Amino acid sequence: MRSLSVDLGDRSYPITIAPELIQSDSWVEHIAGRQVCVVTNVTVGPMYLDAVLPRLEGRQVSVVSLPDGEQHKTLEQLGDVFDRLLGDGHNRTTTLIALGGGVVGDMTGFAAACYQRGVAFIQIPTTLLAMVDSSVGGKTGVNHPLGKNMIGAFYQPRCVVIDTNTLASLPQREFAAGLAEVIKYGLIVDKPFYEWLKLNWQALLERDQDVLAEAILRSCENKARVVAEDEREAGRRALLNFGHTFGHAIETATGYGSWLHGEAVAAGMVIAGRLSVELGWIQTQEVDEFANLLAQAGLPLQPPAEMDCQQFMSLMARDKKVVDGSLRLVLLKAIGEAVVSSEASSGAIERALAGCRG
């Protein structure tokens, strides 16, 4: 079993990574009291509830099954979770369990943050993206028609339980979306990991259990380190948004759910890479190299044909990283070294977007 800790003082918590963790009793000790509410979705629930529920015997258990998909990550849908919690009489010592991908994790975490002003929750991510990104670090929330993750809270789980067996049945498109976030860690803060990924890319694409577990561990370690330094994103944590400002614009423009988050991030990283080339920081070949890895995973390298530069600029103006009107982007000074920068002109952004299409 691989494991690590997210160091956040009295809100620190463990992440464990191994096959068949769901069936084990290892995570049950993190349940706060007698009551538990498992939040899952209509796709994941039927696959893993049979493994989770026996671990909860003797407790009062509710199950909420959300519709599947980013388009349902809304304040309205969150109301259904609160209805169930209150309808079933859950009190302040209840524990919410997020069983599913990023959408389930973000919504469950936000529900836990708000229910009676905060109850315990446990993350059991079942997608690669949720394992390496959204389940770690405490960003929770829902989307708004005018912007992604605009309503939420920083709220940390009691533990993160990563059962690598769940990846065997993950659809290829979702698996690839997770790989976009894995490669991101190498690009922004960990060149040795990027070099390791290049060597192990084929094994990763074939879902080799041990390579996969190592890639998840190193991704989580990178994320945990950045989050421990800057939990509330006052500075360095923003680096984790490499590719995300462009990616969020793509997701907003196309309507949540048609592009997967990781797919939008992949295209966004290529745009941000080309923009870093425009600023003279990295070489075209370096962008081509990581774009090639993304392509091998079947990820998109270009934004939707119908999105012009004007639409990107107007959507990005609403990004959370905008500070009093100035657009701040995460760009690469070098491979393995990202920075937050306001240096990119709209002309440079236009050229980078054109370069992606070329």
Place this chain on the structure above:
Amino acid sequence: MRSLSVDLGDRSYPITIAPELIQSDSWVEHIAGRQVCVVTNVTVGPMYLDAVLPRLEGRQVSVVSLPDGEQHKTLEQLGDVFDRLLGDGHNRTTTLIALGGGVVGDMTGFAAACYQRGVAFIQIPTTLLAMVDSSVGGKTGVNHPLGKNMIGAFYQPRCVVIDTNTLASLPQREFAAGLAEVIKYGLIVDKPFYEWLKLNWQALLERDQDVLAEAILRSCENKARVVAEDEREAGRRALLNFGHTFGHAIETATGYGSWLHGEAVAAGMVIAGRLSVELGWIQTQEVDEFANLLAQAGLPLQPPAEMDCQQFMSLMARDKKVVDGSLRLVLLKAIGEAVVSSEASSGAIERALAGCRG
């Protein structure tokens, strides 16, 4: 000018109390950036926006006017605030200003806690209840049809601006509702203040400016002290809920808005007082004495005739202070000394309720 500080480490903030504070520039320094969104309601807005808006000249200002009343303190209504913030392009450096009573303050604070995972906010309470209670201490949130304040966050404002002039126009019923919370501080933790209140009750009822400012200061000092000791209500902060468990049940049973919060708390304190007599902790005359003060203010001393003990018990079972099934009530060991107790039997609660009706 009277002032005090709520000591919460890097989330500490000042409370200032004086006439004509709204018109002063004293609070403007607490605004985080270029953008401001004033959240008020249809009653309070027309009275004070003319005083607030000139202070915000040169900034990008949005105004959201909510419907008036506790029945509108909902997740749905909160969506309107997010719609406006996003529609007007407010970013992470925006500041929300709560201009109004407890409902406006609770909703604005919760909106600030959730918008982009947390932005700055300022409390400008315009009712006595909001001044002495809800604007201080960082409890924010909305109601659910199945329980009051069930969805929310602990989130502290940048400052609390108490302009005592706003009390001159406060309807008598709302003024009285605030007095219920004022007297509560004396009963639970500050016997000298309770003695002072008995001496100054008539002047307070006549809204003597100086007596009023002193009562607000001492109420806020008591609340600030308790909150500083126990921000997230792990222990001592629960004492502030004296009368509230019964009061919330009354509010839920009658539908939010027909009883004012302070009115429900007044009746709830009398029930909790009689229950403390049942346990042999205080004397009947002591309850009669503070009930008499409440009656002089025009506050109700009895729960609604249609509520029986069974209904109280079933509504209170959903209270946030319930821990794994055991009902914990705030009761009086003595005047000025409240405790959290699970000692009251349902028989004793029934007798206390009957005593209120007697």
